[in-house]
Amino acid sequence: MEQTKVNAPDAPSAPVSSHTQVAAARAVSKEVAIRSNGTGVFYNTDQQALHDVSLTFHKGEVAALIGPSGCGKSTFLRCLNLMNLEIPHCRIVGSIDYHGVDIVNEKINLFDVRTSIGMVFQQPNPFRKSIYDNVALALTRHGMAANSTNLDDQVEEALRAAVLWDEVKDDLKKSAWALSGGQQQRLCIARTLALHPDVLLMDEPCSALDPIATRAIEDTARRIADTGICVIIVTHNMQQAARVSDTTSFFYLGEMVETGPTERIFTAPEDERLQAYISGQFG
Amino acid sequence: MANTATPQPAPRLIDPDAVVAHVEKARRQSKAATVILTAIAGAICVLLAAILVYIISAGASKAFDPAFLTSPPQQFKEGGGIGPELFNSFYLLVLTLVISIPLSLGAAIFLVEYAPDNWVTRAVKTAIEVLSSLPSIVVGLFGFLLFVLQMSWGFSIISGALALTMFNIPILLRVIQQALEAVPTDQRDAGLALGMTRWETTVHILLPCAMPAIITGVILSAGRVFGEAAALIYTAGQSAPALDFTSFDLTNPACPWNIWRPAETLAVHIWKINSEGVVPDLTAVSDGTAAVLVICILAFNLIARFAGRRLSKKLTAE
Ligand SMILES: Nc1ncnc2c1ncn2[C@@H]1O[C@H](COP(=O)(O)OP(=O)(O)OP(=O)(O)O)[C@@H](O)[C@H]1O
C-alpha cells in the first residue's frame, strides 16, 4: 500500500481531476453490465484454453484485459458475445450473467445477445460496401429504422459517436475499403454502436494502427464509456491499458490471475507473475 | 549426416567478388526466365488467335448471312441454314442455367457455411471433384438411359437440359464453393457479431463479395455448356424440327418452347453433318456453324463480363 502512495500520479494536495470525480460518482452507483462466473472454454472438446474466470464489468467503465500472447484473452472475450459458439467443437462452461440471464446455459436468442453486446475485431473488417451501407446494413436487417430519413439519422449518429462523421460525411457512398486503417476501425465501431449495445468488446483494436490512429481509437473508447456503455478492451500494450482503462485484469496461461483498478494493478501488483509481466520480463 | 562428421573449412564471411557474381547470376537467370515465359505466353496467344481467326474467317461468309442464321437446315439440297439449331442452343443453355445455378448455389452455400466438418461432408466434396471431371459422353449415355429410356421422355429438350445440368452442376458448385471460401473469415465474423443470422450474413455480405468470382464461373461453365455435343447427342437428339415462332401450343413439336421436342444444337449439328451429312455444301455449312458457335461464346463472355463488373461495382461501391 505504501507503494501506491509513492507512485500515485496525483499528489494528495493536487486538485481532484474531473476524471476522478466521474469515477468516484460511478463507484457509488455502479451498475453491473455483464458478469462471468467460473467461465472456462474447451477447444476440440478436451483442450482447455480458459479456466474458471470470474469477472464483473460495470456500465460506463473501460475494462482492460492484458496478458502475454496465447493466454486466453480473446477466448474469454469471445465468450461474452458467444462468438465461440461459431467455432466447431468449442464448448463454454461456467456461466455468464447478462441482465439476469445466464447466456451460456439458458436458452436465449443468440442474435439479440450479439446485437446488444457489440464486438470490434483486431483487424479492421469493414464490409465490402459503401461507408453508409456498412452502418446501415445491420440496422435494416434488425428492422431498427422506421424509414430512410430515420436510417440516415441513425447512420449519422453512429458515425458521430465513433468520431468519424467529420471525416466521411461527404463520401458516404464511397467504398469502406478505401478508408485508412484507423478510419476503418472507427467505422467498425460505428456500425456496432448503431445497434445501441450496452457492452462493447474490443479485441486489440489498435494492433494494426499507427500511434495517432491508436490515440483516436482510445479517445473514442473513453467517450463511448462515458455515455454509459461498458467497454472491454483486450490489449497487448500496457501503456494503452494504463491510459484508457478504469479496471484491469491480468490473464496468464488461460487463467485470470489478478484484477483490480488499473492504477492499483500497475503500481502495486500482488501476483508475482503480474509483477514480472509489468516489469517486462515476458510477453 | 556425413557433413557433420567431416568438418567444413571455415567460410570467409564476405567475399565481395562472390557476392557480385551471385547477384549477376541471379539477374541473368531472372532475365532468361522473363524471356522464356514471355515467349511461351506469346506463342500460346498467337496460336489461340490464329485458331479463332481461322474459324471465323472460314465461316464468315455464312455466319454473317441472315438467311443462313434463320432458315432451317436441308437434308439433301444445298443452302440449308441453322435457325432452329441456333435457337435450340440458347434455349438449352438458358434452361440448363435456370436449373443448375440455384441448385449449385444452394449446395455450395450449404457445404461452405452450414455443413459440419465431418467425413460425410468431405466425401461429398471429393465426389463433386470427381464428378466435375466426368467425361461428358458418360453423362450423355447416363442421361440416355435415365431420361430418354427409363423416364421415356425420348430425345427431348428436357432430357438434354437435365443431362447438361448434371454435367454443369459439379463444375459450377466447385466454382461457387471456392468463391465463398475465398471470402475472408473476418467478414463472416463481422456479420455474426452484429447479430445477423448465418443466412443474412451469407446473402448480404458473403455473396456480394464472392459475386465477381461466381459470375466468372458461371460464364465459363456456360461456354462449356453452349459448346457441348457429346452429352446431347443421345439426349436432346440429332434432329431439329422446323420451328414456328407463332405457335405457343406446348404440345406442338414446332412450338419453340415445347420441352418435349427433340432439339439439335449448333455443336451437335457440326458433329452430325461432318459424320453423316450428305448435303453438297457440307463444308461451308459446317464452317459457318462453327464460326457462329465461336462468335456466340465470345459475345456472351464479353457481355457477362461487363455485366458482372457493373453488378459487383454496384454491390461493393468500388
Ligand atoms: N479456434 C481455436 N481452436 C483451437 N485452439 C484455439 C483456438 N483459438 C485459440 N486457441 C488456443 O487457445 C489459447 C488462447 O488463445 P487466445 O486467442 O485466446 O489468446 P490471446 O490471449 O488472445 O492471444 P493474443 O494476445 O496472441 O491474441 C491458445 O493456446 C490458442 O492456441
Ligand SMILES: [Mg+2]
Ligand atoms: Mg487475441
